[in-house]
Structure formats: C-alpha cells, structure tokens
Amino acid sequence: MASVFNPSLKEMAQAAINQKLILQGVGWDFYERVLKEFTHSNALHFAYDDGFLEIEVPLFEHERPTEILRDLITTICIDKEISYINAGSTTFRQRAKSKGCEPDTAFYIQNERRIRGLKHLDLNRDPSPDLVIEVDITSPSLNKMPIYAALGVSEVWLYKGEKVIFLKLYGGVYQETANSPALPFLDSRTAQSFLEKGFTESSLEWNRAIRKWANEID
Numbered sequence: 001m002a003s004v005f006n007p008s009l010k011e012m013a014q015a016a017i018n019q020k021l022i023l024q025g026v027g028w029d030f031y032e033r034v035l036k037e038f039t040h041s042n043a044l045h046f047a048y049d050d051g052f053l054e055i056e057v058p059l060f061e062h063e064r065p066t067e068i069l070r071d072l073i074t075t076i077c078i079d080k081e082i083s084y085i086n087a088g089s090t091t092f093r094q095r096a097k098s099k100g101c102e103p104d105t106a107f108y109i110q111n112e113r114r115i116r117g118l119k120h121l122d123l124n125r126d127p128s129p130d131l132v133i134e135v136d137i138t139s140p141s142l143n144k145m146p147i148y149a150a151l152g153v154s155e156v157w158l159y160k161g162e163k164v165i166f167l168k169l170y171g172g173v174y175q176e177t178a179n180s181p182a183l184p185f186l187d188s189r190t191a192q193s194f195l196e197k198g199f200t201e202s203s204l205e206w207n208r209a210i211r212k213w214a215n216e217i218d
Helices: 009-015 028-037 060-079 145-151 188-200 203-216
Strands: 020-024 045-049 052-056 092-094 099-101 105-108 131-135 155-159 164-170 173-176
Touching: 028 045, 028 052, 045 145, 060 105, 060 131, 060 155, 060 188, 060 203, 092 145, 099 145, 145 164, 145 173, 164 188, 188 203
Parallel strands: 131 155
Antiparallel strands: 020 052, 045 052, 045 099, 092 099, 105 131, 155 164, 164 173
C-alpha cells in the first residue's frame, strides 16, 4: 500500500505528545524509515497493521502496570527456576504480512532455548515471543490482537485498566483462558491481585508475597 502522505518525523513526534496517534495510508517503506530513525530512542512506540501506523508516547500510567506485570513474571520464573528471556519492547515485524509491533514487554519461555545466545531476532527464521504484555488504557488505540495473531504470538496478557485478561491463540484467533499457557500454575485472578498490590505495596513486601505464593504451589 503506497503512502498517501509524508509528514516529517518531528511533526509525528510532536503530534503524538501525551497521546496515541493513528495514521492511515502508511506504506511499509515509510514504517521502516520511522523505525530506523528511532532505533536508539524509547521516546515513541510504533505498531503497524496493513497501512495503519500507531505512534505512542508511553506515559507513567501506562508504564507502571507494564513494569509490575513484567516483574511478576520475572520473579515467578526466578523463584520456580524457569529459564526465560525478557525481550522487552523489541520490534517484531514481517513485511510479507504487513504487520509490526513493539509489545509493552515480551518474553520467551517455552522457546527460550531456541533464541538463547542470539544477538538479533528475525521472525523469518526465529520464533515469535511466547508471551507479550499489552497495556491499553489510552484512546484511540489500534487493535493489536490481529498483529500479534499474524506474527504467531501464542499468549497475550491484556490490561485495559480494570483487570488482567489472559488470551491464548487458537486457530489464528485469541480466546480468553483462565491460566497462563506459559506459566500454567498462574491464573489471571492471581495476576490481577498481584498487580493491584504492586500499585500500593513496597517493592520488598510485594516481592516477598510473590515468592511466598510461588513456594506454596506445586
């Protein structure tokens, strides 16, 4: 799809301040140009779906739940001695599918061994993340589920400001599931409880509670 506009990258950044900006009619080459321009910057996050480009400036109310859920997974994996790789907000994209996204954070757990030691990821040869966290509390917002589905991400934790929902990919479509496929002993209610506590408890108290819970389960 050819680009029907050509704003400067500075104009895009200014327009996105304190909000999400969705642009339509964006060609793949322009999307890759944007990614290259902001390779070494975390100031903006991008998502691309067949001509639609979302530009986001991460704010504290977005980053805080992301951080808590990320630390929840990390703490559980360490305590239960589960190997993992946190890929952070790596840009995952495939030109053939006209899809690309930077998850709020991404984990390799089941496929950790397959990417261990890699310095670069290429979805044309390497597996997609096993689990991504998507915090969506700002409007307007591009629906990223079709992007993750097309890229083959098997599990998404979705938080829209009210509760944590676990989604599993079945036949190209996400369906809600009670327990995490990557961490089967963890259900969404427990994740929600730890998220709420993470907002109010000290980090020491919070981590102690997670480790206590993890030691009590099989």
